[in-house]
Amino acid sequence: MELQQLRYVLAVAETSNFTRAAERCRVVQSALSHQIASLERELGTRLFERTSRRVRLTPAGEAFLPAARDCLEAADRARAEVTAASGEVRGRLAIGAIPTVAAVNLPVALRDYRRRHPRVHITLASAGSDDLIERVRRGGVDVAFLGLPPRVEPKGVQSRRLGGGELVAVVAPDYHLTENEVDLRGLADEPFIDFRSGSTGRAQSDEAFAAAGVQREVPFEVSAADFMVDLVRQGLGVGMLPAAYAPRFSDLRVIRLRDAPTRVEHLIWHTRPSPAAAAFLELIRADQPESVSRPGSAGRETFSA
Template identity: 60%
Template sequence: MDLQQMRYVVAIAETNNFTRAAERCLVVQSALSHQVARLERELGAKLFERTSRKVRLTPAGEAFLPSARECLEAAERARAYVAAAVGEVRGRLSVGLIPTVAAVDIPRALREFRRRHPQVHIGLRVGASDELVEQVKEGSIEVAFLGLPTNFLLEGVSSRVLARDRLVTVVAPDHPLAGEESVSLDQLASEVFVDLPAGTAGRIQSDQAFEAAGVLREVAFEVTTSDFMARLVAEGLGIAMFPSAYVPQLTGLITVEVTDAPARIEHVIWRSEGCTPASSAFLSLLGLTVPGLRAPGVVGRGGEQADVDRAR
């Protein structure tokens, strides 16, 4: 078997269609089908069930697919490391982040990185912090920027603290709290809240704070994006809590300090096994003091320095 055959198998598995897989791999369908059939003969098992309407993996195909992906990723890493040895940065850079990251200007950093390293394929994924941690562990993204409660234990990844912040309340301009300079969690408990889904890291920090204050609150609107949260607040449907460093990006809302607000920490994380050449170059671009990396300049917002932390 060879890498091209593995690419064909992965493409078919992801598209569930031989024609679309051939288009993705830039080959004619007959050539793709021939190579897959040749691989199946070598393995002694069918990898796909084919009907006139759909294609799906057989049990043998399900067993083969993870190893095929690992081989392709290993080959890609090998090319990247060889390029790095001769002074080039190649490969891929997949970055994950939560929407409320404030310590680093990610769009600006990615623009500068692409200018410096045009041979790198850049990808971006927005999600919840706990989901991004798992994606870094499994290798689907190389670097992620998170916002976590102070008691959240990062495991299985390497990390660095970027900034520490606290949450503030945002309300519509005509809300009764709009004229207050500060409030307590006890005062907020009677309000209707807009927040992230239950169980996510961003939601947990607020839930824990209200629990510690000995009060309950109602979260009537659970949404996954900060911009939609802000829109619901602007319509007067509820109030929300955001990191104080993020709220300047919101318009048309009033910020109210919370005297006993929960705190959060922004982290950057990468795989504990080490950085790829592309992710190493990206972290260096951000001026992060990671062992074995150069830090030519910071492309960030605050410039706060912190010790490197390898999470156990």
């Protein structure tokens, strides 16, 4: 069994197509098919069901795939550890982030990291906090930036608090509300544009309105802050954004909330960070010179930004 064979299996599993898998691996399809067939003979079972219309994993292939992925990740980690020992950081760094990161200037951090470690292949994906926690747990993402309600801590990962802040209401410039500061009860009759029900982004607002004894209507549910802002611009309702993030949209009017919902931003990472991930964590730590560390729960280091 060879690592290259495992890479071929993973590529076919992810693309469900031998031709696309061969293109991804930069080999001719016949060579890829031959290597997978050779591996199947060695294992004594087929990993894929092949028809003229589709390719899919067999039950044996489903069982084989997680171990194959672990082997490849272990090999990549071994290479990265060797190069890091010689003073050079290589490998890959998969970063995840909620769309409304405000505690860290992520574009600047990525720029600085690339300048310091040009041999690292960086990827960035945007998603919700719950999804990112699961991706980090499973090893698909190395580090991620989250926004959670104050009472919630990410579980199953290492984490660091980056700071907290209040949410504000945002409305179109000509929206009928004229106050610059209200309490949540004053917004009870307004239609809201918010994140989907059950998401951590939505929970921050829902919990605050519930605590204030206010029932609100949320006719527009979105999965991205930019889409929320687009709907707010059309005067369709009131949006809720972090106070540190809302100024990016200078065409919207901000309404401060006397009993504002709050959130805490976290940086999380896998329990065994790769050299590339460790270098990124060190960069973020260096960018927080005024941070004050204090004891946290097991697997958590907290500080205020």
